[in-house]
Amino acid sequence: MHVLVTGGTGFIGSALVPRLRGDGHEVTILSRGKHADGGGVRYVQSLDALADDAGVDAVINLAGASLNGRRWTEAYKREMVASRLHTTAAVVALCRRLARPPSVLVSASAIGYYGDRGDETLDEQSSMGEGFSAELCRDWEAAAREAEALGTRVVLARLGVVLDREGGAFVELSRPFRFGIANWLGSGRQYLSWVHRADVIAAFAFLLEQEALAGPVNVTAPAPVTHRTLCAALRRRLTTLPGMPVPGFVMRIMLGEVADELLLAGQKVLPKRLEAAGFAFHYRDIDSAVGQLLGKP
Numbered sequence: 001m002h003v004l005v006t007g008g009t010g011f012i013g014s015a016l017v018p019r020l021r022g023d024g025h026e027v028t029i030l031s032r033g034k035h036a037d038g039g040g041v042r043y044v045q046s047l048d049a050l051a052d053d054a055g056v057d058a059v060i061n062l063a064g065a066s067l068n069g070r071r072w073t074e075a076y077k078r079e080m081v082a083s084r085l086h087t088t089a090a091v092v093a094l095c096r097r098l099a100r101p102p103s104v105l106v107s108a109s110a111i112g113y114y115g116d117r118g119d120e121t122l123d124e125q126s127s128m129g130e131g132f133s134a135e136l137c138r139d140w141e142a143a144a145r146e147a148e149a150l151g152t153r154v155v156l157a158r159l160g161v162v163l164d165r166e167g168g169a170f171v172e173l174s175r176p177f178r179f180g181i182a183n184w185l186g187s188g189r190q191y192l193s194w195v196h197r198a199d200v201i202a203a204f205a206f207l208l209e210q211e212a213l214a215g216p217v218n219v220t221a222p223a224p225v226t227h228r229t230l231c232a233a234l235r236r237r238l239t240t241l242p243g244m245p246v247p248g249f250v251m252r253i254m255l256g257e258v259a260d261e262l263l264l265a266g267q268k269v270l271p272k273r274l275e276a277a278g279f280a281f282h283y284r285d286i287d288s289a290v291g292q293l294l295g296k297p
């Protein structure tokens, strides 16, 4: 297949593209940067560079300004929304223009769709939550669904917090523990619906092939945990002093809205549709994932 990947240079895309190449796919990456083509990968800075007869069979839509690592000012919130909605609209416009629309669009979304839900168990049929992240995901998903009118199968991959030793949330969350300070954030009772990056890559490859799957699909490990349980898995492997938890109000002062939306909010999300379709997670529980991530099984 010829697979177009937007945001293919990022944390997920940089691991996904080698997998797609390994599976024998031809890959085009949409990137704002200039990159040399090679190894079966072509880069475009605009989708206008793809001819009407480009023969794109599948699109994986990952591009968007990062949700963490920066304070959410009003201007940055506009950038987080616009970067996703504009890219997704451009993907749909390309699908419309192509002589043959892609058979599948796997578009990233996030479990932020469900908002802050305490210990309620959530699956793909659960209602949308409240807040900036939920509204962003709703609009991002609606933009992707525009391709359904063209006969394209649209999968909305609601990603959990993706963990890997090469970057993303695990590097941030585990840093205090590496310095010998064990702590959780806020009450520590909020649920973290995590997923190992290796399983995200395998799930994207699976979703490309599963012709019966469309609509929302949670991409989260089958066993979400509270922050306290994550801390316990880290402390089993790293020697730490019993540190003070970081109170929610301190996090709000330090980080602003992002603290409430991403770190103190919790969702207990299950990958019901992936599992029903027969997807086998390699990292099902947090202990095996943390063991691999720290190199201490």
Ligand SMILES: NC(=O)c1ccc[n+]([C@@H]2O[C@H](COP(=O)([O-])OP(=O)(O)OC[C@H]3O[C@@H](n4cnc5c(N)ncnc54)[C@H](OP(=O)(O)O)[C@@H]3O)[C@@H](O)[C@H]2O)c1
Binding pocket: 006, 007, 008, 009, 010, 011, 012, 013, 030, 031, 032, 033, 062, 063, 064, 065, 066, 067, 079, 083, 084, 087, 108, 109, 110, 111, 159, 160, 161, 162, 163, 168, 169
């Ligand atoms: N990682 C997670 O834990 C997680 C969880 C839930 C959802 N997601 C979603 O999954 C997608 C991929 O995640 P990721 O962690 O791989 O993301 P990432 O590394 O932060 O970014 C993906 C790519 O988006 C492009 N990008 C960044 N800012 C942009 C902007 N202002 N306008 C247009 N493109 C921009 C960049 O590509 P170029 O610089 O090459 O243009 C970047 O490589 C994201 O949309 C993210 O929201 C991720």
